[in-house]
Amino acid sequence: MLEQFNRNGVLDVLESEAVTIFPAVPVMLDALAGTFTPEEKDLSGLRLAISAGAPLRAETFRKFHERFSIYPRQLYGSTETGVISINLADDIENRAASVGRPVNQVIVKVFGDGGEELETGAEGELAVRSPSMTRGYDGLPEETEKVFRNGYYFTGDLGKVDAEGYIYITGRRKFFINAGGYKVDPAEVENVLLNMPGITEAAVLGVEDKSGKEHVKAVLVSERPVTAGEVAAHCRGMLADYKIPLAIEFRDALPRSPAGKVLKEQLK
């Protein structure tokens, strides 16, 4: 067993043990497809490469197939429900963007802003009913009431279901940053930053790099000179490494609406 993800270690095990099913997050698939090896790895034993935890980019889908002759297939799930769906389509090249059809005994419906169930193909919030789903969050009745309604878990994911039952996720209703498959709550990072001496205002948001991947960015207002390195040092030990802002920008003030809400769209 590998104690942690190591590209060459994973490739060695997949080859030597002729592994048949390999679940991973997209960033792992992307890294494996790009890993330099003096000799090509033989992963012909692999029957199913599963991608979960974040959207699978078309480029990763293509690169992984080019390198290892197998297409990754998206799996959709959540802590609250367990596995929701998996894409086992025969015509996977045409359905790469789908997270597949619901697994056995799981029902997925799409609801509009007014709580009405939407027609096939219409985009709205995805809601799930599953025999393995939790009844709610322990000790958090308000949070539970918000997302567990009428026997369904409202995922916060926006999406649609086509006529063949394939689910497509198109966005997020909840404002989380998706940093390499890890969900980052901006409010948690902002609270840590605001505890740093000298920082008077903080806004945290997700920004995409040139390849379309999302990173954590912090925009700060400081009453004294502070360096990005000091900010990173402050965050270390208080936040998991994937939550620490990779881009840090200082401003004299944060843009706000007349109601005082920070206009994060103007900070990207």
Place this chain on the structure above:
Amino acid sequence: MNDVSERVRKVLEASLPQGAITENIDDDFPLIELGVGIDSVARLELLVALEQEFRVRLDEGEITPEFFESLGEMSRHISGKLGDDNS
């Protein structure tokens, strides 16, 4: 800057979020100022990009935290690898 460090610099710049200020990066610039080396996913992606640029193996198990500290550290390590491969 030599050829290796110039190529490392280009790979590094491409890996940074848009808007990052990169004109001050020389061999000794502390890359922690740009957040380099903090995030494990970004570290992994940078290693893959460097492997593709130089066609050398940069295994996570042998890379120390110092590797990510400066352009000079990265260039020295990669130059050593290129030397090993050519010897």
